[in-house]
Amino acid sequence: MYLDALSFLEDERDAWRPFEALLELTDEQLEAPVSAAHGWSGRDLMVHLVAWQLVSLDIAKELAVGESSPTAARIDADWDASGDEAVNAGIQAEWAGRPLADIRDAFRQVGGELRGFLTVVPESRWIKNAEFQRTFTEETLDHYEEHRADLDAILAAAGS
Numbered sequence: 001m002y003l004d005a006l007s008f009l010e011d012e013r014d015a016w017r018p019f020e021a022l023l024e025l026t027d028e029q030l031e032a033p034v035s036a037a038h039g040w041s042g043r044d045l046m047v048h049l050v051a052w053q054l055v056s057l058d059i060a061k062e063l064a065v066g067e068s069s070p071t072a073a074r075i076d077a078d079w080d081a082s083g084d085e086a087v088n089a090g091i092q093a094e095w096a097g098r099p100l101a102d103i104r105d106a107f108r109q110v111g112g113e114l115r116g117f118l119t120v121v122p123e124s125r126w127i128k129n130a131e132f133q134r135t136f137t138e139e140t141l142d143h144y145e146e147h148r149a150d151l152d153a154i155l156a157a158a159g160s
Contacts, residue, residue, distance in 0.1 A: 005127050009115050015144045016111050022046055027100050029158040036153035045150050046107045047095040053110045056139045060117040063125040
């Protein structure tokens with residue numbers, strides 16, 4: 001549990017840094033499925049992570065102006081109704097037609113936008129609110145840790 005925003009933001013930045021290695025892979029390397037990463041490609045991992053950062057960014061934007069987050073409520077309801085596999089498959093399908101250059105741009109930018117936005121959200125609404133602190137931790141720090149082995153497998157398959 002975090003007691004101040006700066007500690008969270010520093011830890012989040014440090015945890016995100018290894019994933020930036022995906023940006024150095026060629027398009028071909030990013031498109032290749034990797035069996036040791038559950039069959040995901042680097043592109044799939046990038047989409048998955050950035051999509052959940054975007055959800056967190058939407059929540060942060062809502063908390064910057066109010067005490068609640070309709071996005072958080074909607075995502076929780078979708079998760080409960082459909083389950084993780086269906087929600088994550090929907091994310092992949094939604095991003096499937098996007099050019100890799102757009103995915104790279106989002107991957108490069110969204111984490112910084114999220115960190116920047118969290119600096120303007122009153123701490124009482126996210127750091128000092130157990131529910132929202134848990135949400136941001138699950139969608140960033142915990143999520144990155146869950147996918148660290150996937151990252152390592154993708155980078156190893158690419159020879160990086």
